[in-house]
Amino acid sequence: MRPQDLLVLRPDGLCCPPGDFLIDPLRPAARAVITHGHSDHARAGHDEVLCTAATAAIMRARLGEGAAGRFHTLDYGETVRIGEVDVTLAPAGHVLGSAQVLLEWRGLRMVFSGDYKRDPDPTCAPFEPIRCHVFITEATFGLPVFRRPAPGDEIDRLRASMARAPQRWHVVGAYALGKAQRLIAELRAAGEDRAILMHGAAMKICALYEEFGVRLGALEPARADSAKSSAPGLALCPPSALQDRWSQKFGDPVRGMASGWMQIKGRARQRGVELPLILSDHADWTQLQQTILDTGAEEIWITHGQEDALMRWCDLRGLAARPLNLAGYEGEEEAAE
Amino acid sequence: MKAFARLLEDLLYQPARNGKLALLVDYLAATPDPDRGYALAALCSDLVLDEVKPALLRGLIEQRADPILFRLSYDFVGDLSETIALMWEAGEAAEAPGLAQVVETLRALSKAEARRLIPLWLDALDGTGRWALLKLVTGALRVGVSTGLAKQALAQWSGVAQTEIEEVWHGFAPPYLPLFAWLSGAAARPSANDALCFHSPMLAQPIDDTDFAKLAPTDFCAEWKWDGVRVQLKGRADVGARLFSRSGDDISAAFPDLVDPLLFHGGLDGELVALEPGESGLEAVASFSTLQQRLNRKTVSAAMMARIPVAIVAYDLLFAADSSGEHWTDIRPLPFQERRALLEQAVARANDPRLLLSPLLDYRDWESLAAQRAVSAQHPSVEGVMLKRKASPYLAGRPKGEWFKWKRDAHLLDCVMMYAQRGHGKRASLYSDYTFGLWSGDMLLPVGKSYFGFTDAELAQLDRFVRQNTTQRFGPVREVVHSRDDGLVLEIAFEGVQVSARHKSGYAMRFPRINRIRRDKKPGEADLLESLAKLAR
Numbered sequence: 001m002r003p004q005d006l007l008v009l010r011p012d013g014l015c016c017p018p019g020d021f022l023i024d025p026l027r028p029a030a031r032a033v034i035t036h037g038h039s040d041h042a043r044a045g046h047d048e049v050l051c052t053a054a055t056a057a058i059m060r061a062r063l064g065e066g067a068a069g070r071f072h073t074l075d076y077g078e079t080v081r082i083g084e085v086d087v088t089l090a091p092a093g094h095v096l097g098s099a100q101v102l103l104e105w106r107g108l109r110m111v112f113s114g115d116y117k118r119d120p121d122p123t124c125a126p127f128e129p130i131r132c133h134v135f136i137t138e139a140t141f142g143l144p145v146f147r148r149p150a151p152g153d154e155i156d157r158l159r160a161s162m163a164r165a166p167q168r169w170h171v172v173g174a175y176a177l178g179k180a181q182r183l184i185a186e187l188r189a190a191g192e193d194r195a196i197l198m199h200g201a202a203m204k205i206c207a208l209y210e211e212f213g214v215r216l217g218a219l220e221p222a223r224a225d226s227a228k229s230s231a232p233g234l235a236l237c238p239p240s241a242l243q244d245r246w247s248q249k250f251g252d253p254v255r256g257m258a259s260g261w262m263q264i265k266g267r268a269r270q271r272g273v274e275l276p277l278i279l280s281d282h283a284d285w286t287q288l289q290q291t292i293l294d295t296g297a298e299e300i301w302i303t304h305g306q307e308d309a310l311m312r313w314c315d316l317r318g319l320a321a322r323p324l325n326l327a328g329y330e331g332e333e334e335a336a337e
Numbered sequence: 338m339k340a341f342a343r344l345l346e347d348l349l350y351q352p353a354r355n356g357k358l359a360l361l362v363d364y365l366a367a368t369p370d371p372d373r374g375y376a377l378a379a380l381c382s383d384l385v386l387d388e389v390k391p392a393l394l395r396g397l398i399e400q401r402a403d404p405i406l407f408r409l410s411y412d413f414v415g416d417l418s419e420t421i422a423l424m425w426e427a428g429e430a431a432e433a434p435g436l437a438q439v440v441e442t443l444r445a446l447s448k449a450e451a452r453r454l455i456p457l458w459l460d461a462l463d464g465t466g467r468w469a470l471l472k473l474v475t476g477a478l479r480v481g482v483s484t485g486l487a488k489q490a491l492a493q494w495s496g497v498a499q500t501e502i503e504e505v506w507h508g509f510a511p512p513y514l515p516l517f518a519w520l521s522g523a524a525a526r527p528s529a530n531d532a533l534c535f536h537s538p539m540l541a542q543p544i545d546d547t548d549f550a551k552l553a554p555t556d557f558c559a560e561w562k563w564d565g566v567r568v569q570l571k572g573r574a575d576v577g578a579r580l581f582s583r584s585g586d587d588i589s590a591a592f593p594d595l596v597d598p599l600l601f602h603g604g605l606d607g608e609l610v611a612l613e614p615g616e617s618g619l620e621a622v623a624s625f626s627t628l629q630q631r632l633n634r635k636t637v638s639a640a641m642m643a644r645i646p647v648a649i650v651a652y653d654l655l656f657a658a659d660s661s662g663e664h665w666t667d668i669r670p671l672p673f674q675e676r677r678a679l680l681e682q683a684v685a686r687a688n689d690p691r692l693l694l695s696p697l698l699d700y701r702d703w704e705s706l707a708a709q710r711a712v713s714a715q716h717p718s719v720e721g722v723m724l725k726r727k728a729s730p731y732l733a734g735r736p737k738g739e740w741f742k743w744k745r746d747a748h749l750l751d752c753v754m755m756y757a758q759r760g761h762g763k764r765a766s767l768y769s770d771y772t773f774g775l776w777s778g779d780m781l782l783p784v785g786k787s788y789f790g791f792t793d794a795e796l797a798q799l800d801r802f803v804r805q806n807t808t809q810r811f812g813p814v815r816e817v818v819h820s821r822d823d824g825l826v827l828e829i830a831f832e833g834v835q836v837s838a839r840h841k842s843g844y845a846m847r848f849p850r851i852n853r854i855r856r857d858k859k860p861g862e863a864d865l866l867e868s869l870a871k872l873a874r
Contacts, residue, residue: 145423
């Protein structure tokens, strides 16, 4: 009953031999458990997929009806036995439908967290810490320099900038799945009720969020003449569109970006961002530490990101830790970098 | 401190020059003395707080945080002040200090006292405040504000012409209270004419091949572009002489042999050069690498002065003194040609081997000047030709169309990238600083290091190459593959070559820059060290 008998790293991803399935596999697999809908975790072509209903819907929307041979959906807290292993999904707080995977096998409890955060997020269920023996954590923002301000502060800064420069459009780069919807929902909660213009990439996902009961208010697809036909307001686009021709239709906009990387000034300047908004769907340094302690795990496995520093922290706390060199997963928006 | 911190951060993120200007104007209008003066001084690098060195800050953070976590963080962020500002876990909150309080306290403090106070201030400030404080005390703001932009903001805020501000700017030290009193209308214009203070020099713009067609040869005077150090010399019988660097630093103490005995009355503009010992005149002017041994020193020994004598090659006169030396006339408004005549008289009157006159070149048309410029390649202390409009007044800054510099064409060699290091500021997360080498037999030997010359798109390519071809890491430095068959060839443009004991190759390029990425060449086809050695001769 060693942890490495329950989960083992293979070239095609993290494999669970007693259950004969993979988690977020990198190549088409016979059986896959998918933590959330981001494209580096939810790839097309698996025969059988186990995930939450929202993740299945996101995969169908992004990858087409043939995203997988067959979907099996599970509610948070519901358990299913696969092979010799009991599998339970729990909220990860990352994006709509995101889940941690609890594996129970012969008394051993391991949790694969997937991507997660602890900030409040009006668009998805909050992260629930699970007591376990081995906790597998991400480390995208695993450095002590990443201690984020409260999300509300960043929303206030965006609204203040819009109030200060009402004659200019505000074009904000936000990842099309998750970040964009969260930003909109936060703005709505803060009282912003004007229509928001959207880059085509996120519209479909927004509609899907609405179906799952997340109210996003008035959204309009941005057209070539949108900037001229209405008073300057807010437009959202994927980070990659921030500096390309798409954003030029807004004249000389205030360019913003909602990303955890915006904490580093050099990154913001490199992207030509005038209004950096420090808003992330990944755990920051404080949250990583808190979460590790909350799980009560004796052993920590660390996946993609800045694992060196988190390893060091575990070391200083006397926690056994090892890096899990998972290739193929991207940190927040690295795809667009 | 709060307003200053916000100004710095806003300036940092504001990409447009006009946007930066508006931020500065708003700040000047909203901020009282002496804070605005100190802020201005900090932005123009006119504020010297030399008690706080990076090593002290490192020591402070390592007392608060695990050194390994700090090192990993610094390696990621690439900027010391920002890393510490982000990592700092605030202790008990005291009252946040004001900008003037910080500056004035640090000026009065010893190192030990600074070490005690800075953590207390960091505790009292928020993240942006901590970052601004650390940027301020280390003197490296890098928020994209030039002195010119700061002066333009002063002009726009006060409604006083920028040229008038330039006149008096260098007469005062931070926080420039008399300057602000004048600009805000509370006092009369201060006089700077007769003080031995620095006056901003007139600068030349580089000439383009297309410019010549628009310029008439008869409208210009031409002279050599000397490869020394630009200086301004002011001399008065009653107070002595002062020598300033191009940026206005008083470097008199490093060159007592030019200051004492007094060689000249008035104010002149020229090039500081080294002479071959025992020789005199323009023929004796030695190469820049000889002069370099006398630069960046606070003081100088008698032996050094004997071994490397120095002189000034004068090329312009700003203030003409009467025969008593007491009464000066500001001749900067006069045309170049008239100033030149007065300069020739002044140099003749001084009749001192330490003061040489930069000769005017005789030319008929641009072609004949180009021919002389090409021959000048053989002169070790000439790096090209200067063109000065005969009618040009002496204007501070870089006015358009008045003076041009026509540098010799740079040398080009194909080198192989050997090491790369992360950059700073907005390039902090990219490998943007490259060391490259030339072949000596089967070995590549480093000949230079450069972090500019490429576009942002090329930088992305270079960074990707470094990440994908790393063979070893030494702290922040990565070694990249550089065999005969594998590696990256860079075409390097450079101005010259120096014999260097620090480089294993024995040579170092001067002002090297990445001219082109040569994907079409294999490292084995790059140039030989001999080609560089030949240039050093």
